[in-house]
Amino acid sequence: MNGMMAQETLHSLTQTWLEWDKDPVTVAEIKQLQGAGAEDELERRLRHRIEFGTAGLRGRMGAGFSCMNALTVIQASQGLAKHIQTRRSEVASKGVVIGHDARHNSRRFAELAANAFIALRIPVWFFAEPSPTPTVPFGINHFKAAGGVMITASHNPPQDNGYKVYSSNGAQINRPEDGEIAQSIRENLEPWPTAWQELQSSEHLHDDAYQQLLSPYQARVKEYALSTVSGLGTLIPFVYTPLHGVGGLVLPELCRSLGVESFVSVPLQTEPDPDFPTVQFPNPEEAGALDLATQSADQNGRTLIIANDPDADRFAAAEKVNGEWFLFTGNHVGVLLASHILDSLDPKDVNKETVLTTTVSSGMIEKMAKSRGVQFKETLTGFKWMGNVARDLEAVGRHVPFAYEEALGYMFPSVCYDKDGITAAAVFLAATAKWKAQGMTAYAKLQQLFTQFGHHETLNNYFRSPSPALTTELFKGIRSGSFLANMKLGPMRILRWRDLTEGYDSSSPDNKPDLPDDPTSQMLTLWLDGGVRFTIRGSGTEPKVKFYIECCGSSRDDAVKAVCDTFLAILDQWVKRFTPSMTHSHQLLTSSGHVLNLK
Incomplete structure (x- = not known):
């Protein structure tokens, strides 16, 4: 739908939202923005859909197609239910497990999700009480279910919520199933007749599942x-x-x-x-x-x-x-x-x-x-x-x-x-x-x-990236530089260069990596002289570029020095050179408590 939404007028997008949304809180939000003539904010809220990515949805709660709310939960659930009915028909009758944490709206989102499955006569093992996330994958195997949904944003701030999806094997969905579900969501956006009703007892609802x-x-x-x-x-x-x-x-x-x-x-x-x-x-x-x-x-x-x-x-x-x-x-x-x-x-x-x-x-x-x-x-x-x-x-x-x-x-x-x-x-x-x-x-x-x-010292942190475009710019600069050709990062010799975005590994005979490539993400791993290995990657859920540096040294001091030297090389040779506007902490802490001041 994002392609279609890009061609719609803002007025049309607003009317579609008001037609489909039956939550008085989020309806009022959009009407207030509409009445105030807040076109930029309406564009941000309505022009693009919240992305169905790593195991589902996660984001700030609020009105609009780009946020977590009752309507986007209904849409995700309808798409997932239709996917299970059509692509997993052999296990659909086993039902789905639906749990939720104690966040704002989590119980309501779980109930709305259940409605979508019940509409297709897919049984729901519903957790009526707040529950730990691992009880849902455990429950899928316990009930031999076709899949599961956990409403949670894990450790995110209180304004966020999420929609985590599991497959019939009790593990989080992975490709290509995530893409198939995303497509099914795009094909089932308009709320079904029972989408907004209160969750009601039926032969397809097992609302004592958590007690079981x-x-x-x-x-x-x-x-x-x-x-x-x-x-x-x-x-x-x-x-x-x-x-x-x-x-x-x-x-x-x-x-x-x-x-x-x-x-x-x-x-x-x-x-x-x-x-x-x-x-x-x-x-x-x-x-x-x-x-x-x-x-x-x-x-x-x-x-x-x-x-x-x-x-x-x-x-x-x-x-x-x-x-x-x-x-x-x-x-x-x-x-x-x-x-x-x-x-x-x-x-x-x-x-x-x-x-x-x-x-x-x-x-x-x-x-x-x-x-x-x-x-x-x-x-x-x-x-x-x-x-x-x-x-x-x-x-x-x-x-x-x-x-x-x-x-x-x-x-x-x-x-x-x-x-x-x-x-x-x-x-x-x-x-x-x-x-x-x-x-x-x-x-x-x-x-x-x-x-x-051996003493393994680590330094894991992130640079704050204000936009995906800036993250892409950083990695483009790294790849177009002379680092791979010279196999050098500052004064340090690069022993191995693995790029899982482009499917390259300098250490293999055919230069193919030993792990699946993923063109949709940014990830580089380098092995350096002195027992150092580090990975730098774009986060799939946060506006960050994360780095993970590790050195195995004969002593804590040697390992600390190596990880700190590596970080400074990344900062000077890559971040400051290609994306000087990217921000970072002024003080970093290694795993053993060594403080690295960068002021």
Whole structure:
């Protein structure tokens, strides 16, 4: 429709919106803009549709085709329902699982989504209560459903919401299915007769699905966590925060079922609150997000903090070390969990095991896996890749016990095929109990792993890009420069250059990469002298150009110097040269806490 919309008059677009939208709040928004003659804002709201991209939709809530709202949710649901009916007819009768978090409008969006499937007589396993995101992919496999939808914007600001889509294998949709669904949405934009009605009881609506599912989910998480240890032992007392999200509705009860009572929940953040009033950004990666948790831990004499993001698909941890709080990065937690799970594998079966991570995550897990005789496989960024790769590997007789990505995402296919912050918390607690019995904390275990596999230092951050055009300009400049021809970046020698946008890899005989190319995104990975690897890519969901730098050094100081030198080369040779208007933080923090000032 975007092509057609580009040819329509603004008046026509406005009338179409007012004809289709039945939500009085968003109707009033458009009428107010129309009455005020705010043509530029109406253009921004109505000219282009919100893009159906990485596993679905995500964006700011508001009136207009470019925003998240009741009408765009109805349109997405009609397209998805029609896709399942026509392209997945053999499983359509199995129904779809629909869940939602505790954000503003999430319950309403979930109900409107359900109407679309019921209109086509596709059963709906409806979660009537707010739920963690991983319960939807778990539910797809539990109910043997044809797919699933989770209404969530994960850790985005309170003004946002999203629409996350899963396929019948319990993993996030991937290409070419995402493109097929997008086309089906464009073909089913006008609301169907029952689109706006209140969700009503019918033979196709199972509105007790969450009550049916929660106990099996918790039991499976508990069973899996306990399978990784010989006995749970004594846990280090800890503080837990769900950051105003749905994790607080599930994890404390799960802990108690494990016999764990030695925890304190952060009082002001325990109950779901869609306004996230105590944090600037409800993301445990962000500076300040765990301030209340550290205060609570200090007040209660606790030295360990665990956290989920608002939809509980991500997990974070912090430990008090020498009187200071140390926040584990996603890579730190990833290698700690990987070490624990690798220890738990039956030696007789290691030749069938494969662990996964993505191009932007630490290479340390590959060394750990190979030291145990376990296969390692790298994927493109995102759990839509890792979940589907895990399924593909299982189809040929392999087993995937664990996968992770550096942005605090951890997948345990024994439970579900997406990142799962609840299972990650349970497994991490089991691991800390084991390490405690061995006389170690999680931080001490991490240092032991660094001693064994080399000190891996990372510097992950982003440049703020005000427009996709500026991002394209940066990558065009990089590709047209002499860097690839000379195999040099500043003073550093480039050992390998991989461009997954253009499908090029300098290290392979035919110059074809070992991963799928993706012309719709921007991604370069370079390997440099001194054990440095870095990736720079355009974000698919945010106005950012992200970079991920890692060095494995014989010492922390050597590794820190290498990642800092690499960042400065990227800044001077690429960003300042090709896109001087692109902004960046004046202060960056490496994974071990080294501050890089750039003023």
